[in-house]
Amino acid sequence: MSSAVERLEPGLVRFRLVSPTLAPVNVYAMETGAGWVLFDSGFTYSTDQLCACLAELGVGPAEVAAVFYTHTHEDHMGGGVSLGDAWGCPQYVWEGTRPAFENYYDYYDACESWRVWLGRRMAPSEWMERLRQLSSGRSGKAFRQGGDGLLHGAVGVAFGEAVTVGGRRFRCEDARGHDPFHCVWHDEACDRLVTGDIVLGLPTPLLERIGDNITSYRATLQRWQQAPEPALILPGHGRPSVGLGRALERSLGYLEAGYALTVGFLEAAEPVEPLGAVLESFETLGPAQFQVAFIRLANTMSQLDEMALAGLVEQREDLRWRRTGPLPAYADYLPLVERL
Ligand SMILES: [Zn+2]
Numbered sequence: 001m002s003s004a005v006e007r008l009e010p011g012l013v014r015f016r017l018v019s020p021t022l023a024p025v026n027v028y029a030m031e032t033g034a035g036w037v038l039f040d041s042g043f044t045y046s047t048d049q050l051c052a053c054l055a056e057l058g059v060g061p062a063e064v065a066a067v068f069y070t071h072t073h074e075d076h077m078g079g080g081v082s083l084g085d086a087w088g089c090p091q092y093v094w095e096g097t098r099p100a101f102e103n104y105y106d107y108y109d110a111c112e113s114w115r116v117w118l119g120r121r122m123a124p125s126e127w128m129e130r131l132r133q134l135s136s137g138r139s140g141k142a143f144r145q146g147g148d149g150l151l152h153g154a155v156g157v158a159f160g161e162a163v164t165v166g167g168r169r170f171r172c173e174d175a176r177g178h179d180p181f182h183c184v185w186h187d188e189a190c191d192r193l194v195t196g197d198i199v200l201g202l203p204t205p206l207l208e209r210i211g212d213n214i215t216s217y218r219a220t221l222q223r224w225q226q227a228p229e230p231a232l233i234l235p236g237h238g239r240p241s242v243g244l245g246r247a248l249e250r251s252l253g254y255l256e257a258g259y260a261l262t263v264g265f266l267e268a269a270e271p272v273e274p275l276g277a278v279l280e281s282f283e284t285l286g287p288a289q290f291q292v293a294f295i296r297l298a299n300t301m302s303q304l305d306e307m308a309l310a311g312l313v314e315q316r317e318d319l320r321w322r323r324t325g326p327l328p329a330y331a332d333y334l335p336l337v338e339r340l
Helices: 047-056 074-082 104-110 114-121 126-135 214-224 244-268 274-280 287-309 330-338
Strands: 005-009 012-017 025-032 035-039 066-068 091-094 154-157 162-165 168-174 183-187 192-196 232-235 313-315 321-323
Touching: 012 047, 025 047, 025 074, 025 232, 047 074, 066 162, 074 104, 091 168, 126 274, 126 287, 192 244, 214 244, 214 287, 214 330, 232 244, 244 274, 244 287, 244 321, 244 330, 274 287, 287 313, 287 330
Parallel strands: 035 066, 066 091, 091 154, 192 232
Antiparallel strands: 005 012, 012 025, 025 035, 162 168, 168 183, 183 192, 313 321
16 A cells, blocks of 8 residues: 555545645545545646555546535645546535636636735835745646546535535535635544534644635634534644544634734834745745745734724735734734724
8 A cells, every 4th residue: 555545444535645846744544334535626737646545445536426616725625626527426526616617727816926926915025026036946746637627416414414425424514714615524434523614633724815715714613612513523734633622722723822923023023025024934934934924924914904904003005014003912803903
């Protein structure tokens, strides 16, 4: 069995698919009375890896009984689209997942590129060139791969509704924020929760250019704190674990740390130019730090945008930021943004 395939429990397998530029992503396979079902599908360009993993279970895409998606990001839904009509099964998404019912490739191509986003949101500075240098030499793979851009057999499921496959029920639950279409799937028989990207070992990226939203993401984490603890959580990246409550606390902690970092920038020197402030916060800064630096920048901007909606900061015409009044402690900040 290859290192990309890990048998976690009887009837539960994790595939780990890799990319030249992005973090490795998990696909989970669960065995039901009707055959294997998958959760997420990897990158558009990792379908060879996905099919090799499936082959180790003795099936091809045409024999998979169902595919379930947590969200639309390219590392989760890309493979399903790229395999086009190779699937012979329903592919379940939350019913509001617009890109799954349109042309997925066109949807993502219409989103702003990170370079355009950077030019629109950041004041010109020497840091822009520094970031370009960090990103150079990272040759990615083309996003558009196989298929016609459609998710064949896409079926929408309402929040709170369950899909039954081979005698097993999988319930779709609301987890929007990291993606406006994010859901989680609860495997009721084994009490496992497929959590996508809501709780990761690192801060979950919040990218404005693809519609991620910090306020709804935080609300999702807080709402899930009220949920009963499942037996196992299966995240989109990193290792499966027990302890949803602990994972939620850690992710909420990352948001609190992000607020503290942003407040620190504003208190250290105004007006703030977030790109420089973020890159300067790294002790070592090389190409290996590009992805982490970019996520910290994106999340800092999401934080500043939220603070602007709460009337606490403003982005000046020169794209630098200033406070409009005193900044509250985090405990006093939360009630302000709950009403947004
Ligand atoms: Zn994601």
